Amino acid sequence: MNRKTCCGLVILATLLFLPMEPTAFAQSQIGNLERGKVIFEENCMECHGRTGDGRGPVGYFLAVQPADLLSVETRKKPDSELYTIIRDGTLFDEMHGWEKILSDQDIHDVVRYIRTLAPPLPQ
Ligand code: HEC
Incomplete structure (x- = not known):
């Protein structure tokens, strides 16, 4: 293979695979x-607070703190x-189930967001 063909192939491969990277990443999450x-x-900030620390304005008035x-x-x-x-x-507090309000995907989305507020720790 001459140099020109080789460079062409490298560029072609890069062009083909570059756009795939972000998609592959999105799918893993x-x-x-x-x-x-x-x-x-x-839906959640009023109780759990903007940063997720459980100090939202509504949460303050609840018997069980968020x-x-x-x-x-x-x-x-x-x-x-x-x-x-x-x-x-x-059970027994204000954190009702969101099944009827949020879709399966919505819940996955919000879990992902919560994880950015506070990254997971090993159990
Ligand atoms: C009306 C107030 C209120 C709202 C709105 C609310 N929560 Fe809660 N949440 C609570 C309370 C109270 C608890 C339970 C605290 C306990 O039992 O110690 C709780 C518990 C949780 C927990 C469990 C945490 C753990 O470690 O066990 C998660 C996760 C959570 N809420 C996420 C959400 C998400 C996501 C939303 C929005 C879709 C939401 N909450 C909306 C009040 C609320």
């Missing part, structure tokens, strides 16, 4: 960050557990 942020701000999503306990829970809590809610 189920949730969509941008959408998750909007969902959190619209969970601090930045806490070690929450960060140790796997994504799947957060997903289930958000979908089904917790």
Whole structure:
């Protein structure tokens, strides 16, 4: 193969694979960050607070304080557990299940967003 063909092949390969990279990355993360942020701000922030620390304006008046999503306990829970809590809610407090309001994808999106507020820790 002469040099020209070789360079051409390298450029072609780069052009072919470059656009694939972001897609491959997006697929490895189920949730969509941008959408998750909007969902959190619209539905969760009033209780859990803008930063997720559980100090939202509504949360202040509740008998059971909203969970601090930045806490070690929450960060140790796997994504799947957060997903289930958000979908089904917790018993005996204001954190009702969101199954009827949010879609499966919405919940994945919001879990992904919560993970950016406080990265997961190993269990
Ligand atoms: C009306 C107030 C309120 C709203 C709105 C609310 N939550 Fe909660 N959330 C709570 C309370 C209260 C708890 C339970 C605290 C406890 O049991 O210790 C909780 C618990 C949680 C937990 C469990 C944390 C853990 O470590 O167990 C997650 C995750 C969570 N909420 C996410 C969300 C998401 C996502 C939304 C929006 C879709 C949301 N919450 C909306 C009040 C609220």
